[in-house]
Amino acid sequence: MKNCINCGAEIKKMDNYCRKCGNKIRNNGYYIFVNIVSVLLLIGIILMVVLFVLSYII
Amino acid sequence: MPEKRCVRCNATLEENDNFCYNCGHWTSHGYKYFKNKNNTKVLMGSALKQSNRVNYLIILFLISIVTFLVCINIRGLSLFKPFAYLKKEIISYKYGYNSSLIKSNNIYNNKKIESDDDAISNIIYDSDSQDWLCSYDKKVIDIERRLEKKYGILSVSFCDISYEEASKIENVINNTLDLFPNIYGQLTNITLSNSKEMGEYVAYFQPIYRFINGSSDITKYNRVNKTQILLNSYYFLNIDKTKSIIDSKYNSGYYVKNGNMESLIAHELGHYISFVTLLKSNNINNTRFEDINNTLAINNINNTINSGSYAKELALEALQGKNIETECNKISEYACTKRNDSYIYEEMIAEAVHDYYINRDNSQDISKKIVSILRSRL
Numbered sequence: 001m002k003n004c005i006n007c008g009a010e011i012k013k014m015d016n017y018c019r020k021c022g023n024k025i026r027n028n029g030y031y032i033f034v035n036i037v038s039v040l041l042l043i044g045i046i047l048m049v050v051l052f053v054l055s056y057i058i
Numbered sequence: 059m060p061e062k063r064c065v066r067c068n069a070t071l072e073e074n075d076n077f078c079y080n081c082g083h084w085t086s087h088g089y090k091y092f093k094n095k096n097n098t099k100v101l102m103g104s105a106l107k108q109s110n111r112v113n114y115l116i117i118l119f120l121i122s123i124v125t126f127l128v129c130i131n132i133r134g135l136s137l138f139k140p141f142a143y144l145k146k147e148i149i150s151y152k153y154g155y156n157s158s159l160i161k162s163n164n165i166y167n168n169k170k171i172e173s174d175d176d177a178i179s180n181i182i183y184d185s186d187s188q189d190w191l192c193s194y195d196k197k198v199i200d201i202e203r204r205l206e207k208k209y210g211i212l213s214v215s216f217c218d219i220s221y222e223e224a225s226k227i228e229n230v231i232n233n234t235l236d237l238f239p240n241i242y243g244q245l246t247n248i249t250l251s252n253s254k255e256m257g258e259y260v261a262y263f264q265p266i267y268r269f270i271n272g273s274s275d276i277t278k279y280n281r282v283n284k285t286q287i288l289l290n291s292y293y294f295l296n297i298d299k300t301k302s303i304i305d306s307k308y309n310s311g312y313y314v315k316n317g318n319m320e321s322l323i324a325h326e327l328g329h330y331i332s333f334v335t336l337l338k339s340n341n342i343n344n345t346r347f348e349d350i351n352n353t354l355a356i357n358n359i360n361n362t363i364n365s366g367s368y369a370k371e372l373a374l375e376a377l378q379g380k381n382i383e384t385e386c387n388k389i390s391e392y393a394c395t396k397r398n399d400s401y402i403y404e405e406m407i408a409e410a411v412h413d414y415y416i417n418r419d420n421s422q423d424i425s426k427k428i429v430s431i432l433r434s435r436l
Contacts (some may be wrong), residue, residue, distance in 0.1 A: 007100045015079040021100045022077035022088070034111050041118040045125050052129045054140040058193060 005031070135190040142191045146218070156295035158217050159191040162251035162288055166270045168279060174347040177282040178212060180270060181246050181346065185213035192217035198224045209235055210243035212346075217250040219294050226320040227289075234324045234415045235331075237429065240436045244334050244344045247286035250294060260304070260322045262288045263329035263408075266345050266360050281348035283356070285333070287326045293319060314390045314413040321416055328411025329404060335435035336368050369403035372435075376410075376427040385424045389413050407432075 002011045002025075009020035017024055062071040062085070069080035076088030091097050129137055142159055149157050164184055171177055192215070201224045202214040209231070216224045231248075235241055253259055263286075270282035293300045297319070304319045313322070336359060337344065345356050362368050377385055386394040386406050393409035395402045410428035413421040 012079070017077050017079055017082035019072065019075040019077055019079050022082050022084075024082060034115055038111060038115050038118060041115070041122050045118070045122050048122070048125050048129055051137055051140055052133060055133050055136050055138070056194075058139050058143045 135187070137190075139190050139194070143193065155292060155299055156218070158250045158252055158291040158295065160188045160215065160217050160250060162247070162249045162286070165268065165272060167272070167274050169270050171270060171280040171282055171347070177270075177280075177347040180282055181212045181284060184269070185215050185247065185249065188215070195221055197221045201225065201228045204228070205231060205248070208232075209241070209245065211248060212246045213249065215247070215249040216289075218291075219250060219289070223294060223297065223320075227323060230320050230323045230415070231327065234327045234411065237414070238331050238433055238436055240338075241331060241334050244285055244337065245287070245330060246284045246346055249286060249288060250291050251288035253288075253290050253292065259288075259290055260293045260319060261290065261326045263326040263333075264288065265329070265333045265363055266356065276348070276350055276353045280350075281353070283345050283348055285330070285345060287323070287330065289323070310391070312391045314393075314409055314416055316416050317412065321412060324415035325408045325412040327415075328408030331411060331432050331436075332369060332372065332404065332407050333363070335372075335432055336362065338435060339368075363404075366400075366403055369407055370401075372428070372431060373401075373403040373406050376424060376431055378427075380424075382406075385422075388422045389425055 003009065004011055004018040004021060004023055004025070006018060006023040007021040009018055011018060011025060015025055062073065062075075063069065064071055064078035064081060064083055064085070066083040067078060067081040069078055071078060071085055074087060075085050076091050077084060092101070146157065146159060166180075169180075171180065198216050198219065198221050201221075202216055205211055205214045205228060216227070219227070251262075253262075265285055267284040267286055268281065269284045271279040272281060272283075274281075293304070300319070304322075307313050308315065308317055313325075340355060340359060342352070342355055342359065345359065348356050373382070382401060383394065386401070386409075389406065389409045390413070393406045395405045407428055410422075410425035411432070413425035414429045417425075
């Protein structure tokens with residue numbers, strides 16, 4: 001039996017939404033994807049700025 | 059007790075459900091539950107933050123696109139200079155010597171070239187588009203611009219050559235070309251280059267390098283040719299490592315005495331000056347733009363260079379009946395270079411210029427004579 005990541009309430013197999021807090025039930029892969037892509041984009045922006053500065057120095 | 063059902067989707071609900079498990083709609087129990095403000099913190103769990111992260115993702119994506127576009131718009135390809143620097147460092151570590159990333163042997167085919175101006179802009183673009191592969195040194199760039207302006211050279215690219223070395227090269231070019239009149243505008247490039255074989259040459263003159271449409275039909279595509287001097291990066295980027303090789307060649311008498319690595323450029327300029335006299339004797343201004351009207355003349359020039367007949371005629375005029383073996387050995391061993399048992403007279407002429415550049419009034423008589431003939435033909 002899974003638990004809601006928002007409130008910790010028990011989730012049944014066929015549930016689309018948490019019965020306690022109404023959070024839409026998504027699989028772990030969704031959250032992993034969103035977090036990883038966010039971090040990558042942030043790193044990308046920082047890298048771009050660093051590259052921009054370094055291109056004047058080197 | 060009647061079954062509790064969702065008012066939106068009619069799913070069967072349990073007594074304590076705050077939200078419908080099927081469509082997420084509020085239930086009456088949920089409404090009462092969340093009227094108590096203490097219970098609202100259930101809604102603010104980590105999933106809400108996770109859901110918001112999707113919005114952040116979209117915003118981040120847009121920011122990254124805009125940042126990239128702004129940076130590339132301002133810097134162009136120079137934005138990637140740090141990568142080029144890193145690649146050069148890796149090559150240096152891997153092979154034990156410094157190397158350049160620029161390519162001096164680009165060739166294009168089936169490209170529309172309408173005029174000499176097109177030819178000029180393509181030659182300049184081929185060099186400028188590789189600027190990002192080179193380290194930035196304003197003082198070296200200033201030297202490049204000075205040489206381009208003074209001698210009408212379309213592109214001078216010293217790339218990663220140090221300022222000290224570039225100054226020496228500038229000195230050699232100035233002190234050699236200033237000896238000769240009317241040599242403005244025929245040289246298209248002086249550029250750093252990687253030779254295929256390490257140590258193949260220190261510097262090299264290419265009178266007619268087929269740059270654009272060299273193997274295309276001249277009736278359909280006009281051609282662009284470069285007249286260029288290549289500086290081998292193996293020597294010019296690794297002065298300390300290659301000094302002993304150069305010194306040993308000078309000490310053994312292979313090259314003209316009292317010379318150094320940079321003065322070898324005077325040798326290549328000797329080839330260039332000889333080439334210019336050949337062009338002038340054929341009433342050709344330059345060979346960079348080749349079309350159906352002048353292709354025959356340019357091919358004749360190429361054939362003359364390959365046969366060595368012009369250089370031979372010039373050398374014999376300077377020798378005035380004297381023994382060539384004796385005279386060329388006075389200059390250097392390299393001046394007496396042979397191919398298939400025949401002297402390569404171009405090398406004698408170039409070494410004569412080299413000798414005159416270094417030793418001036420103390421140069422060999424044959425060198426002075428050759429220089430005098432070259433001047434008269436300009």
